[in-house]
Amino acid sequence: MLYSESKERENRFIISLKIGFPFAILTLILFYIFKISTSDIEVFILLVLLIPIYIYYIFYLIYTGFKTTVIDPTTRTFTRKEILEKINTIKNKSYESTVILIKVDNIMDINERYGITNADNILKIFTKKLDKFLKNYNFKNISIGKYTGGHFLLILKGREKELKHLITIFSKELKNIGINNIEIKIDYSLINSNYDENVNNIIKKLISLLEEHKNNIVPNIKPNEFEKIICNAIDEEKFILKYQPSYNKNTNTKILEVLAKIYSKSEGMLSKTQIQRVVNHMGYETIFDKKIFSILLKQLENEDLSNKKVSVKISPVTLRNTEFRQYLNQLFFKSPLKEENFILEFSEDKSYKEIKRFKEILNQYKKSGFKIGLDNFGGDNCSLEYIKNLPIDIVKFDIEYTKNIDDKRYKIIMNAYKNLLKDLGIEVMIKFVDKKELLEKVEKFEFDYIQGFIISKPKSLKQLEESL
Numbered sequence: 001m002l003y004s005e006s007k008e009r010e011n012r013f014i015i016s017l018k019i020g021f022p023f024a025i026l027t028l029i030l031f032y033i034f035k036i037s038t039s040d041i042e043v044f045i046l047l048v049l050l051i052p053i054y055i056y057y058i059f060y061l062i063y064t065g066f067k068t069t070v071i072d073p074t075t076r077t078f079t080r081k082e083i084l085e086k087i088n089t090i091k092n093k094s095y096e097s098t099v100i101l102i103k104v105d106n107i108m109d110i111n112e113r114y115g116i117t118n119a120d121n122i123l124k125i126f127t128k129k130l131d132k133f134l135k136n137y138n139f140k141n142i143s144i145g146k147y148t149g150g151h152f153l154l155i156l157k158g159r160e161k162e163l164k165h166l167i168t169i170f171s172k173e174l175k176n177i178g179i180n181n182i183e184i185k186i187d188y189s190l191i192n193s194n195y196d197e198n199v200n201n202i203i204k205k206l207i208s209l210l211e212e213h214k215n216n217i218v219p220n221i222k223p224n225e226f227e228k229i230i231c232n233a234i235d236e237e238k239f240i241l242k243y244q245p246s247y248n249k250n251t252n253t254k255i256l257e258v259l260a261k262i263y264s265k266s267e268g269m270l271s272k273t274q275i276q277r278v279v280n281h282m283g284y285e286t287i288f289d290k291k292i293f294s295i296l297l298k299q300l301e302n303e304d305l306s307n308k309k310v311s312v313k314i315s316p317v318t319l320r321n322t323e324f325r326q327y328l329n330q331l332f333f334k335s336p337l338k339e340e341n342f343i344l345e346f347s348e349d350k351s352y353k354e355i356k357r358f359k360e361i362l363n364q365y366k367k368s369g370f371k372i373g374l375d376n377f378g379g380d381n382c383s384l385e386y387i388k389n390l391p392i393d394i395v396k397f398d399i400e401y402t403k404n405i406d407d408k409r410y411k412i413i414m415n416a417y418k419n420l421l422k423d424l425g426i427e428v429m430i431k432f433v434d435k436k437e438l439l440e441k442v443e444k445f446e447f448d449y450i451q452g453f454i455i456s457k458p459k460s461l462k463q464l465e466e467s468l
Helices: 003-036 040-067 080-090 107-114 116-136 160-177 199-215 223-236 272-281 285-300 322-333 355-368 383-389 399-403 408-423 436-443 461-467
Strands: 097-104 143-148 151-157 186-192 239-248 253-264 268-271 308-313 342-346 371-377 394-397 427-430 449-451
Touching: 003 143, 080 143, 080 151, 080 199, 097 116, 097 160, 097 199, 107 116, 116 143, 116 151, 116 160, 160 186, 186 199, 223 253, 223 272, 223 285, 239 285, 239 461, 253 272, 253 285, 253 449, 268 272, 272 285, 285 308, 285 322, 308 371, 322 355, 355 371, 355 383, 371 383, 394 399, 394 408, 399 408, 408 427, 436 449
Parallel strands: 253 308, 308 342, 342 371, 371 394, 394 427, 427 449
Antiparallel strands: 097 151, 097 186, 143 151, 239 253, 239 449, 253 268
């Protein structure tokens, strides 16, 4: 039995006592009244008054009992509210404790492939296996709570280093055996419970650490401080724009990729990649992209963009926002710059369900003159689905193809993709080319554009003008 289930049983027992104790008292009172009273009418009146009150009391306790449940109905672990309260309570204790966030990384895939019922059952078995594993290492009264979806929070006494080793062992064991013949992938992060007074900041940091595991991009800033930096940068337009050229030797055309950064006195330069997760979490994607475009057009308004395209990576959420499209129309109406010189570049992990609607939106951008770019092509995302359905003008190969250019399979796949894209009328770019030897290998594929430090490092507008 999970610790959460035993706590829920305790709560139910307390409710039962609350119901039973007044009943015993009421019975004694009635027995006493029957014994001393000489009037049946008095007894009847008392019964009429006391019994409805008691019935109301019972129903009230049952109602509040259901409302105050401490366990999640699916996994039988603690509810989010309860586990957060426990984290809040355990902070500043005399003993050292650690908060752990464990994520069942492929729960969405399990959901889609095996159905919601099976996915729920997987999560339930997962928590029982985790509880049993930790009990084998002499942990008692293990507080496990469901945070959201496939995310679970744990509170354990012990140091981060020791617990990290244990969770790693559990992760490897589970990966090897799975659950019900279904592969389970988990990721985790952990932090000392005294990291911050605010429990929400502890959770935000744990989520940031999960992202760091994947991308190694999240700076070591407390989440609330990070949010303040970003909000301040957006409000005061504290953006620094750099431009990284890529080159097409056949047409003498350059694509300038815009790299937006934020400068903070306390943390130095923060790239868009570093701050993207927080921007998304705060729902600031569209606001952020609007600011970037506003600053960009001001910087470039006196530039000669003939034989140049300016590629701006924006959120797919922003692209699908009608207000953003209207904003761009107004912005370019007042600007001497033309939409024909700009590429709206995006990438997305999972395919947008309303694909026909997405296609209509992108076609409206194209009617205005914009080109549409797709980044991270051929990676772990929906890029193949998108080139089948969307009006893409240019794609950038995912970095894994550059890294594995000597691998025979990658060569065959990349060449096949390149020919397919050419047949579809889509231009192709390879990026992250940083050495002469790599450039020589890449040039054999005859990509339309090559980008990387061997071509040019990101430069300010002034540096770019000086190099031309």
